[in-house]
Structures are given as C-alpha cells and as structure tokens.
Amino acid sequence: MDSTARHILALHRRGLLRGALGLAALAAAQPVRAQPVFGRYPFRLGVASGDPLPDGVVLWTRLAPDPLAPLGGMPAAAVPVGWEVAEDDRFARIAARGTELARPELGFSVHAEVGGLQPGRPYWYRFRAGSEASPVGRTRTAPAPEAAPARLRFINAGCQHLEHGWFTAWRHAAQEEEIDFVFHYGDYIYEHRGRLPGQPGWGPSPVRTHAGEEVHTLEDYRRRYAEYHMDADLMAAQAAHPFLPSFDDHEVDNNWAGGISEEDGGRRFPTLVPPEVFALRKQAAFQAWWENMPLRHAALPRGPAITAFRRLRFGRLAEVHVLDTRSFRDDQPCGDVNGPACETVARPDAQMLGAAQEGWLLDGMARSGATWQVLAQQVMVMRRELPGGAISMDKWDAYPAARARLLQGIRDRGLANAVVLAGDVHNAWAGSLRLDPLDERSPAVATEFVASSITSEGDGSETVASTAEVLRRNPHIAFFNNRRGYTLHDVTAGRMEVTFRAVPFVSRPDAAREDRGRFVVEAGRPGVTPA
Missing domain, CATH: 3.60.21.70 (Alkaline phosphatase D (PhoD))
Incomplete structure (x- = not known):
C-alpha cells in the first residue's frame, strides 16, 4: 500500500475522534442564545435520520426560519436544540434524550448521534428549540450484528x-x-x-x-x-x-x-x-x-x-x-x-x-x-x-x-x-x-x-x-x-x-x-x- 493510501485509511480510522474533539473545541468558545425566540417557525427544512447502528442512529435537523436568507435567517449565535427518541409515536415511553448546539459555523445544523437503543426496531424522534417543536420523524435501528433477520x-x-x-x-x-x-x-x-x-x-x-x-x-x-x-x-x-x-x-x-x-x-x-x-x-x-x-x-x-x-x-x-x-x-x-x-x-x-x-x-x-x-x-x-x-x-x-x-x-x-x-x-x-x-x-x-x-x-x-x-x-x-x-x-x-x-x-x-x-x-x- 502506498503512502497516499495509508494516509487516507488513517484519516478514515481517526475521523470519529477528530470530529468529536473538533466540535467540542468549537463549542467551548461559542456564544449561546439560551432562550431563543424565533420570528418564524425554525424547523422549515424538516427532520431526518441516518446511518443506523444496532444501538443508535444519527438524528438531523437544521434551523432556518428564513431558509433562503443568509444563515437561514438565524442570528450569529449558537442555539441549544433538544432532542428526544421514543418507543411510540405519542412519546409516552422516552428511550433517550439530549441537547446539541446548532452553530452558525455549521449552518445551524444538528447531528445528534443517539446511542443506547435496542436493535432492529422502530423509534420516533423530535427536536425542540426554545418553545418550538419540530415535526416527528420515524427511524429504525439496525439488527444486532450476529442476528439473523428474516427480511x-x-x-x-x-x-x-x-x-x-x-x-x-x-x-x-x-x-x-x-x-x-x-x-x-x-x-x-x-x-x-x-x-x-x-x-x-x-x-x-x-x-x-x-x-x-x-x-x-x-x-x-x-x-x-x-x-x-x-x-x-x-x-x-x-x-x-x-x-x-x-x-x-x-x-x-x-x-x-x-x-x-x-x-x-x-x-x-x-x-x-x-x-x-x-x-x-x-x-x-x-x-x-x-x-x-x-x-x-x-x-x-x-x-x-x-x-x-x-x-x-x-x-x-x-x-x-x-x-x-x-x-x-x-x-x-x-x-x-x-x-x-x-x-x-x-x-x-x-x-x-x-x-x-x-x-x-x-x-x-x-x-x-x-x-x-x-x-x-x-x-x-x-x-x-x-x-x-x-x-x-x-x-x-x-x-x-x-x-x-x-x-x-x-x-x-x-x-x-x-x-x-x-x-x-x-x-x-x-x-x-x-x-x-x-x-x-x-x-x-x-x-x-x-x-x-x-x-x-x-x-x-x-x-x-x-x-x-x-x-x-x-x-x-x-x-x-x-x-x-x-x-x-x-x-x-x-x-x-x-x-x-x-x-x-x-x-x-x-x-x-x-x-x-x-x-x-x-x-x-x-x-x-x-x-
């Protein structure tokens, strides 16, 4: 394997640690609007989930009260965004919850890496920023690594x-x-x-x-x-x-x-x-x-x-x-x-x-x-x-x-x-x-x-x-x-x-x-x- 190939694979293996440390450093110096008030609904770009694992999934949204304006119409300060994952669509049984910062440097996007879930089953999720709640999304975890799913x-x-x-x-x-x-x-x-x-x-x-x-x-x-x-x-x-x-x-x-x-x-x-x-x-x-x-x-x-x-x-x-x-x-x-x-x-x-x-x-x-x-x-x-x-x-x-x-x-x-x-x-x-x-x-x-x-x-x-x-x-x-x-x-x-x-x-x-x-x-x- 040549030096370029080794370098690419090294970046691939170190990516998770680098991403986490980089975002943590960014958060340390970030001004935060603890109680944001929005002139328009901030979840106009919807919600999504991705890359399911047996114990978790990535949840995504992006705050944009004015989607076609610079920074989606958001002021240049980080906003805390809460998220929760439930076992039912009425959110009566909460499986996980947490908070992420939506940062102007990253377009006020949110990427919540949820863990601690059960494999091979559906979950429902939503976000909250200030007094505003996002639409509800539905996701699914992957089966356990050694499971033999029928389909x-x-x-x-x-x-x-x-x-x-x-x-x-x-x-x-x-x-x-x-x-x-x-x-x-x-x-x-x-x-x-x-x-x-x-x-x-x-x-x-x-x-x-x-x-x-x-x-x-x-x-x-x-x-x-x-x-x-x-x-x-x-x-x-x-x-x-x-x-x-x-x-x-x-x-x-x-x-x-x-x-x-x-x-x-x-x-x-x-x-x-x-x-x-x-x-x-x-x-x-x-x-x-x-x-x-x-x-x-x-x-x-x-x-x-x-x-x-x-x-x-x-x-x-x-x-x-x-x-x-x-x-x-x-x-x-x-x-x-x-x-x-x-x-x-x-x-x-x-x-x-x-x-x-x-x-x-x-x-x-x-x-x-x-x-x-x-x-x-x-x-x-x-x-x-x-x-x-x-x-x-x-x-x-x-x-x-x-x-x-x-x-x-x-x-x-x-x-x-x-x-x-x-x-x-x-x-x-x-x-x-x-x-x-x-x-x-x-x-x-x-x-x-x-x-x-x-x-x-x-x-x-x-x-x-x-x-x-x-x-x-x-x-x-x-x-x-x-x-x-x-x-x-x-x-x-x-x-x-x-x-x-x-x-x-x-x-x-x-x-x-x-x-x-x-x-x-x-x-x-x-x-x-x-x-």
Whole structure:
C-alpha cells in the first residue's frame, strides 16, 4: 500500500475522534442564545435520520426560519436544540434524550448521534428549540450484528433535479412500509441552473426554478440545499425512513473527478479552473453536504477532503458498503467526450475508487460473513456499449482495469452474493456483471441494479429509439426503463427481489405509482431472473 493510501485509511480510522474533539473545541468558545425566540417557525427544512447502528442512529435537523436568507435567517449565535427518541409515536415511553448546539459555523445544523437503543426496531424522534417543536420523524435501528433477520427492505434513489419535475416518487417512497434504510446515491441537489423557458440547453423546460445561478460559495450551496429540503415529498420520505447518504457529482460540480473540475481545460471546457481554485469550491460543497445530511461527526470534511466511504451491517443478512466514486478517481479519459474508447481507456492502473478504498472494500467483504454484500455506489459498473461502439467516459466503462480488479477480487474471495447499486444515468437498468464483459460465456460474478432518477430529465418516455440496439450490443443487460422512480429491494437469506417503481410523469404533481419491472437474484447464483 502506498503512502497516499495509508494516509487516507488513517484519516478514515481517526475521523470519529477528530470530529468529536473538533466540535467540542468549537463549542467551548461559542456564544449561546439560551432562550431563543424565533420570528418564524425554525424547523422549515424538516427532520431526518441516518446511518443506523444496532444501538443508535444519527438524528438531523437544521434551523432556518428564513431558509433562503443568509444563515437561514438565524442570528450569529449558537442555539441549544433538544432532542428526544421514543418507543411510540405519542412519546409516552422516552428511550433517550439530549441537547446539541446548532452553530452558525455549521449552518445551524444538528447531528445528534443517539446511542443506547435496542436493535432492529422502530423509534420516533423530535427536536425542540426554545418553545418550538419540530415535526416527528420515524427511524429504525439496525439488527444486532450476529442476528439473523428474516427480511431486509431498502430503497435506492437519487438524481432529483428540482427544475425538472415534482418529487412525487419521494411521496410514494415515504409510504413504503418496514423500510430499513434508503440509500441516496447522490445528486441530491443540482449545482447549476437549468435552461430558461424557450432557450436551448440540457433537460426539459423547467417546471420550477432554482433561486440564483450556478452555486460556488458555502452560502450558495446552503441556499440550494434549503430549496430542496423544503419540498414536502422529499421532507416526508426523510422523516419516514433512515437514509444512507452518499454524493455523486452535482453536489459539487458536474462530472468532477478527484481534484479536477468539469472545467479542466480539455476539449469540452477549454477554460481551465485551476485545481487550487476548485479545491475551494469542493471545501464549500462538502461542508454544505455534511451540514444538510444525517451524517456522523466523523464525516465532517477537512478542507476539500472528506471520508464518506463507510460500511453498515444489518445482522448476518447483509453488509452495505457505501462507496465514493468521485474523490479518488482519475480524470475522465478521452476529454470526457462519449464515443469509441481512446488509447487512454486501456491504462492498466486506472482508478475509480483509489487504491485505499478499493482495498478497504475487498478486504471488508472478505471478512464480513454476511450473506449479501451490497456495494452502494453511484455510476454504472456494467458494460454499456452504445450505438456506434461508444461508451460513457464518466462511468466504469472508461476505467475497465479498475472494474476488472473489482470483479476479479469478488471472484477470488468466493463472494457469491455481491449486488451493486447505481444511479446517475436517469433511467433504470438491471444486468449481470461478468468477469469478462465482452464474452457472453464468461461467468457472472455479481448483479447490478441501476435506479432511475427521481426527476432528472423530466417525464421520460415509454420508448427510446436506441434501446433495442443497446440491448443487442449488451446481452448481459436484462432490463431498461425510461420513467422516473426508485428501486425497492426485498431481501431474505435465499433471495433478493427488486422492484422498479416509477411514476408516469413528473412535469406535474400527484402521479400514481407504477411497477415497471421485477427481478430476483437467488443466493449463490449471480445474475438477474424475471420474478
């Protein structure tokens, strides 16, 4: 392992202690408003929970009486925020309570790391600031590490461009029952402003519009998150289930890679944003992401660097490895222009996860002992040859050596039940991950399910002209759908059943829920089978 890899892993291990000590030092010198009085309701961004453990969970809120104003309309002084967790929705049986400081330096966000709870059961929670009480949220702890739960249910979703449609799919997700977690693969916000009505540009004509232009500063990002948090359907989903948040590119900048912005001086964007300038943008973006997600203090970024990869265990049934496919990858080859592979695609040392995270993932899966290994990540792993032999330079297709190491590592460790989650491409896919993606006789070593977007690229369509050609070129792909929605995963020791849930439109609210496909992965038999 090289010195960079060792450094990253050391930061990962020390993160919890560093975060706790740093926040304690910040609190020591912080002026506090002990009895705050708010001109408007301060919990307008809702509540959320995340990263469940057998004995606890992270509870989140952010005080913002005027969400689009600087600091959310809060004065520049810390505010004590009480929280309580109950075994019932009437709060008759309190299981835990405490107080956190909502600090101006952290956007008045609250991240309460609750412990002392019982494994594998639901809890209800709420916050209080001054005389104001938050909405009530519902969460669930993970099963005990060596428990053998009969069932695990989770959702995979992301890509929620506010300008492209209504978040009705999140309302349906909120109504799903007995959900253990929601994996949000990323693109929680979109950093740019979409095209104006009647003007050329990417995506449909806007259904609703962002406040302001493309975001670059910490206050810009905070305001953009506030716009998204105020959506009632997203707010309902976050209050209903614990989330496992990750990020993709739009939390920072479209198609960023490592220390390189989209504006990298290449063929697509000849004007260069220097890495040292882009680092300042990453620093603002990661701080805003942490402030607005139910994440532990260990994930608090250090400047432009953040350690977001982590794993969570759900008894002996499943281990979920939340991955970061942006921070440690190489810059996209071929000028990040989709097309036939250029010479750079074949580089043998290509990195998508980076050496430290790649080793952490493979070693962790080998030691896990859980029946299912869930790789919760962002971009498509499976080969997807497009018409004309083109590939997408932002996906694993442009990093085949990294993909080969991952799949060979899974096979070498005898992991028969590896399932990959992905998103990013704004439509739904299911397929088998073969050791050699160009050989139909090559054995499948894992299975991949790609969730569609919540809204990005608008309503979608019933047919896509290139679909038949893409499926012909890629026989390992079993399913494609171009409507918006999410995937629901129902897991037992013997099988994983995956349902592609969709809405017929997002350009107006109140779309009904539809099921567009259902597939099964049998334990010990990688690959998809229609249910």
